[in-house]
Amino acid sequence: MVEFTGKINGIVFENDQDLYKILDVEIVGELKGYSRDEIKVTGSFGDVQVNGSYQFEGKLVMHNKFGLQFRASSYKQILPHEEGSLTRYLSSDKFPGIGKKAAGKIINALGLNALSVLKEKPSKIDTLSLTQKQKDTLLSGVNSIDSYSEIILKLAQFGINKKVAGRLYQLYHGDTLKKLQADLYASVAEVTGYGFKRADQLGRGLGITSEDPRRIKGAIFQILIDELSSKGNTYVELAKLLTDASKLLNIKKFDPIANCVNDLQHEGKIVVDGENAALQNIFQTETDIARIMKNLVEKRQEQDKNEQYDPKDVEAAIKEAEKRLKIKYDETQKAAIENALTHPISILTGGPGTGKTTIINGILLALRELADIPASALYSSDPPFLLAAPTGRAAKRMEEITGITAKTIHRLLGLGIGENNPDDLNELNGEILIIDEMSMVDMFLFKQLISNINQTRHIVFVGDKDQLPSVGAGNVFSDLIKSKAFPTTVLKRIHRQGENSTIITLAHDINDNKDQDNIFKKTKNYSFIKCQPSLISQAISQIVKLALKRGFSKDDIQVLGAMYHGDGGVNNLNNVIQGIMNPPKKDSKYIIAHDEIFRIGDRILQLQNNPERDIYNGQIGKIVGIDVQSSKRCLIASFDEREVSFSKKDLIDLTRAYAITIHKSQGSEFPLVILNLTMQNYVMLKRNLLYTAVTRAEKNLVLVGDPRAYVMALNTPGNDRKTGLTAKLRKQLGMSEQNSEQEGTEDKAAENESVKEKKPKDYILTSELIYSGQIDPMIGMQGIKLKAK
Numbered sequence: 061m062v063e064f065t066g067k068i069n070g071i072v073f074e075n076d077q078d079l080y081k082i083l084d085v086e087i088v089g090e091l092k093g094y095s096r097d098e099i100k101v102t103g104s105f106g107d108v109q110v111n112g113s114y115q116f117e118g119k120l121v122m123h124n125k126f127g128l129q130f131r132a133s134s135y136k137q138i139l140p141h142e143e144g145s146l147t148r149y150l151s152s153d154k155f156p157g158i159g160k161k162a163a164g165k166i167i168n169a170l171g172l173n174a175l176s177v178l179k180e181k182p183s184k185i186d187t188l189s190l191t192q193k194q195k196d197t198l199l200s201g202v203n204s205i206d207s208y209s210e211i212i213l214k215l216a217q218f219g220i221n222k223k224v225a226g227r228l229y230q231l232y233h234g235d236t237l238k239k240l241q242a243d244l245y246a247s248v249a250e251v252t253g254y255g256f257k258r259a260d261q262l263g264r265g266l267g268i269t270s271e272d273p274r275r276i277k278g279a280i281f282q283i284l285i286d287e288l289s290s291k292g293n294t295y296v297e298l299a300k301l302l303t304d305a306s307k308l309l310n311i312k313k314f315d316p317i318a319n320c321v322n323d324l325q326h327e328g329k330i331v332v333d334g335e336n337a338a339l340q341n342i343f344q345t346e347t348d349i350a351r352i353m354k355n356l357v358e359k360r361q362e363q364d365k366n367e368q369y370d371p372k373d374v375e376a377a378i379k380e381a382e383k384r385l386k387i388k389y390d391e392t393q394k395a396a397i398e399n400a401l402t403h404p405i406s407i408l409t410g411g412p413g414t415g416k417t418t419i420i421n422g423i424l425l426a427l428r429e430l431a432d433i434p435a436s437a438l439y440s441s442d443p444p445f446l447l448a449a450p451t452g453r454a455a456k457r458m459e460e461i462t463g464i465t466a467k468t469i470h471r472l473l474g475l476g477i478g479e480n481n482p483d484d485l486n487e488l489n490g491e492i493l494i495i496d497e498m499s500m501v502d503m504f505l506f507k508q509l510i511s512n513i514n515q516t517r518h519i520v521f522v523g524d525k526d527q528l529p530s531v532g533a534g535n536v537f538s539d540l541i542k543s544k545a546f547p548t549t550v551l552k553r554i555h556r557q558g559e560n561s562t563i564i565t566l567a568h569d570i571n572d573n574k575d576q577d578n579i580f581k582k583t584k585n586y587s588f589i590k591c592q593p594s595l596i597s598q599a600i601s602q603i604v605k606l607a608l609k610r611g612f613s614k615d616d617i618q619v620l621g622a623m624y625h626g627d628g629g630v631n632n633l634n635n636v637i638q639g640i641m642n643p644p645k646k647d648s649k650y651i652i653a654h655d656e657i658f659r660i661g662d663r664i665l666q667l668q669n670n671p672e673r674d675i676y677n678g679q680i681g682k683i684v685g686i687d688v689q690s691s692k693r694c695l696i697a698s699f700d701e702r703e704v705s706f707s708k709k710d711l712i713d714l715t716r717a718y719a720i721t722i723h724k725s726q727g728s729e730f731p732l733v734i735l736n737l738t739m740q741n742y743v744m745l746k747r748n749l750l751y752t753a754v755t756r757a758e759k760n761l762v763l764v765g766d767p768r769a770y771v772m773a774l775n776t777p778g779n780d781r782k783t784g785l786t787a788k789l790r791k792q793l794g795m796s797e798q799n800s801e802q803e804g805t806e807d808k809a810a811e812n813e814s815v816k817e818k819k820p821k822d823y824i825l826t827s828e829l830i831y832s833g834q835i836d837p838m839i840g841m842q843g844i845k846l847k848a849k
């Protein structure tokens with residue numbers, strides 16, 4: 061270990077995910093084994109100050125491009141103790157609210173060692189004539205000085221690894237230890253990697269009793285979060301919450317848990333609505349969506365009172381559209397167009413080839429006729445038709461077919477682009493707003509979308525309700541339909557004929573759970589190959605080679621699977637197919653990130669939304685350049701003919717895409733899909749998963765794997781997320797409850813209010829429940845109900 065002192069001149073690089081930084085440091089004094097004045101120092105650092113002086117401990121290492129660097133294993137801030145630098149430091153943004161004047165007062169009272177004095181004896185703060193707010197800022201700033209290394213070290217002693225410790229630090233900064241000491245379980249909901257079990261290990265070690273309310277509340281949070289993130293459920297039934305919590309906590313009584321449920325309600329952290337419990341922000345988002353939808357309907361009804369189109373004009377406009385498109389809409393399709401033109405909000409859902417896009421075209425043509433919109437207006441800066449979809453690919457397709465600009469929802473709103481604040485998004489105005497691929501829109505994006513609708517006269521939501529729901533929580537599209545609050549057209553008739561017709565028929569049969577044997581037939585467009593799990597990768601590599609031989613281009617072939625791991629998992633299949641499609645060549649450039657090799661020519665998948673660069677979760681691109689020397693532009697990829705560069709840090713958002721999961725394939729279509737499912741995918745085998753996979757194939761489909769897995773998927777209904785939006789929408793719109801299951805105990809007066817105004821009700825157990833580890837706790841719950849006190 062070597063030590064040296066230096067002044068930070070700048071931060072060259074910082075990774076906000078793991079606190080890794082590269083610092084430009086001016087050496088003060090001497091650094092053994094190094095003769096220049098400046099050096100790059102790398103390592104994990106908390107909130108370091110540019111111009112601040114630090115003592116670094118670590119070692120010199122040789123970097124193949126940048127030469128000698130210092131890798132710091134720990135560091136310590138050297139507190140300023142000259143009048144000028146101390147005044148500057150105290151009045152910097154590290155101490156908000158303290159200016160030069162207050163800094164002068166502090167120095168006068170405590171001297172040039174003011175900072176160390178306060179660190180060692182915080183009570184000295186009382187001798188200062190500052191406002192309470194200034195005193196608080198000063199103390200909290202002083203506490204966080206140099207705290208990073210100290211905190212990471214202390215957390216390591218507790219067994220918390222550096223990554224999780226870094227995340228905790230990012231959230232609480234200098235107050236990390238204080239926060240954890242006050243409540244080890246409170247961060248369960250806040251920090252990934254710091255779950256209930258980890259908190260409990262520490263808690264039990266420190267003598268926290270099993271019925272400590274902090275512990276019980278941590279478990280309640282963990283259960284609600286798990287349901288939300290792994291299943292997409294926005295609420296959990298109280299009975300289930302209690303039994304799951306009792307299992308997680310290993311407590312054989314339910315009363316202390318019920319008490320904590322009540323406390324959490326009073327603290328505004330969870331909401332109990334009828335028989336269900338939800339995280340506050342999730343419940344609030346659903347409530348907000350219902351309220352905004354109601355306002356949208358009412359506002360437009362008011363506007364439209366005297367401006368309804370004459371039904372005869374609507375019919376004539378549809379006829380005109382038919383003429384232009386040289387087709388005849390069937391009755392259901394016509395009804396969809398009429399709904400769109402005569403209602404403020406309408407919904408259109410249908411499987412592949414049922415004419416959704418053809419209807420969008422008809423709506424726009426008819427509306428141009430009815431609202432007398434000149435062609436020039438369509439391409440103005442404030443166009444009357446707003447078209448958008450959650451993915452770039454779907455937006456592009458809408459644009460190609462309608463000839464009118466279509467954007468991703470993020471672009472339409474200006475969301476995540478630059479430093480915008482959520483209240484400052486684009487306001488949506490115009491004759492009509494049409495959103496395609498609605499099944500992919502999650503509750504948060506949906507709320508943002510509808511919050512920014514201002515004068516749009518008609519809104520049409522288009523999608524396929526039977527596909528997998530959004531990756532994010534909730535099931536917005538399905539909930540809107542289930543609410544029956546908006547005129548909805550369900551398209552059943554298949555209009556697409558020709559090349560891929562047997563796949564489309566298969567897709568509809570899967571959805572309707574009809575003729576299960578069809579899937580195992582060999583047809584013009586699809587076939588089934590039986591294969592045991594351990595041979596999946598071999599089988600797929602043979603099919604890929606054969607497809608290439610038969611003239612399919614590399615870009616046409618897409619392998620789909622349900623999971624990442626195992627022989628048939630996406631990770632292994634990517635290695636296998638990369639070896640066939642893009643094998644290593646002599647001197648070819650490559651880069652390794654998170655155990656994957658990326659080469660020029662590789663197909664890649666973006667895993668996160670990145671509106672700033674206009675690339676989105678699920679978007680597929682191709683690597684066109686690699687520069688291992690550059691950390692800022694180490695990989696360049698083409699996404700829909702647009703070049704996007706990636707820094708080393710961004711590579712975490714990329715993976716190879718020869719094989720992708722069905723979830724990630726939503727919204728994309730490919731000429732040849734090779735799908736594999738086995739019983740190893742047991743938990744995921746549902747009808748909507750299979751349906752989504754099959755509908756990704758444009759022309760050809762090869763189904764590989766275990767027939768039992770396919771049958772299981774066929775027989776297991778999907779779209780079973782538990783969400784509260786349907787009931788909330790119906791309440792807001794003054795409709796009756798749909799069924800007894802959804803009947804809540806909430807009183808009528810609370811119907812239209814937001815959660816914040818909603819008074820929590822306390823719940824009690826109506827009979828004593830004795831927990832027995834021998835029986836399934838759900839059995840014990842029968843007849844046990846919670847009711848409002």
Ligand SMILES: Nc1ncnc2c1ncn2[C@@H]1O[C@H](COP(=O)(O)OP(=O)(O)OP(=O)(O)O)[C@@H](O)[C@H]1O
Nearest residue numbers: 387388389390411412413414415416417418555556
């Ligand atoms: N009423 C109709 N008469 C004749 N052809 C039609 C009719 N409706 C749709 N089509 C044709 O059927 C095909 C499928 O229609 P369209 O692309 O609009 O369906 P879609 O529901 O958007 O399908 P997908 O989701 O698979 O893209 C198109 O070739 C379209 O021209």
